[in-house]
Amino acid sequence: MNTPKPLAGFRLAVTSDRRSAELIEAFERRGAEVTHTPLLQLAPLDDEQQLISQTQKLIEARPQIVVITTAYGLRRWVDTAEAAGLGDQLLGTLGQAQLYVRGAKAHGTVKALGLEPAAVAKDGRSASMLTLLEGKLQGLTVALQLHADSDHGMPHSLRELGASRVLKVEPYRWQDTSSDSGISALVEGLCAAHFDAVTFTSAPSVHALFAAAKARNRLPALLRSLAERVVVATVGPVTAAPLIEAGISPLVPERHRMGAMIGQLVEHLGSLGTLQAETVFGPVQLRGRTFSVQGQDCELTPGQAELVRALIEAGGSVLSRDELGAAMPEASSKHALDMTLSRLRKALPQPEIIATVIKRGYRLNT
Structure with missing residues (x-):
């Protein structure tokens, strides 16, 4: 083959x-x-004024700590700020703050902007980020760049760690x-x-x-x-x-x-994901829904592929109709199973690859 x-x-x-x-x-x-x-699809920033307003508040508040959660969010935030004439002020504010960064990609973006992080949660998990922040937030103003669809309770967690104020910045949103x-x-x-x-x-x-x-x-x-x-x-x-x-x-x-x-x-x-077997007609192979027999490929339906998979995995043993039906959950009746088997045999270069064992079931003709 x-x-x-x-x-x-x-x-x-x-x-x-x-x-x-x-x-x-x-x-x-x-x-x-x-x-x-x-x-989920990225929602367009039809109204960038909200992000610009959040950026202005951050610049005015001068937070001591800024939490960066995603590379894409940070890039979009900086691009929007630059378009609004706030780019230098935003980078200056970020440069004066301690940056806590979640994940390697966000770390790379921070470095590309000429900024140095205070710490990086390299595994990209919010829980690891919160661990890094333990004992460091008491009485401080913290800014959080939100992660798209959800902040995963981060603002509340930051307040529990002692932050006196949490500023949320939402550079992008997902639409369901x-x-x-x-x-x-x-x-x-x-x-x-x-x-x-x-x-x-x-x-x-x-x-x-x-x-x-x-x-x-x-x-x-x-x-x-x-x-x-x-x-x-x-x-x-x-x-x-x-x-x-x-x-x-x-x-x-x-x-x-x-x-x-x-x-x-x-x-x-x-x-x-590839199953192979030896039959009386030579080697056969199932890859996904492509069944190869003697170098000839035929495309199977999902139900047909499930039947062939079950027969190959049985290694030549006989499978009853009930057992084959269990391998093909979408078969709503024994009639549906019989129809699938009939069409499967017609689709194969050698229909006799599937042998019928009278009153017992079916097996691969090995």
């Missing part, structure tokens, strides 16, 4: 908004079929897309394992998916599928945290970068 591209035959769901084109192109270049459904029809298709597709893998680049997107599934009474089915059937890839531990809390074991690269996530997912699917 010809060696396919590393992700040929696999169906991936990409849930990010920012930098999604880069991610999709990387997967498609490796042969994957990609569905893009952004769970959970009511979109595309979200419903994503939820159902993941529940039925129509996707081989799903990627997340932010924790808010994970929360948005869970909320969308809950609103559709599909959360238990979603969690079960993500834990058992669909590979979940994340860009780092912060993104992975809500998944782990839900009992899911996602892929988390050692380097918290999108390129590292892509590489890890390619390696994982290549090693664990």
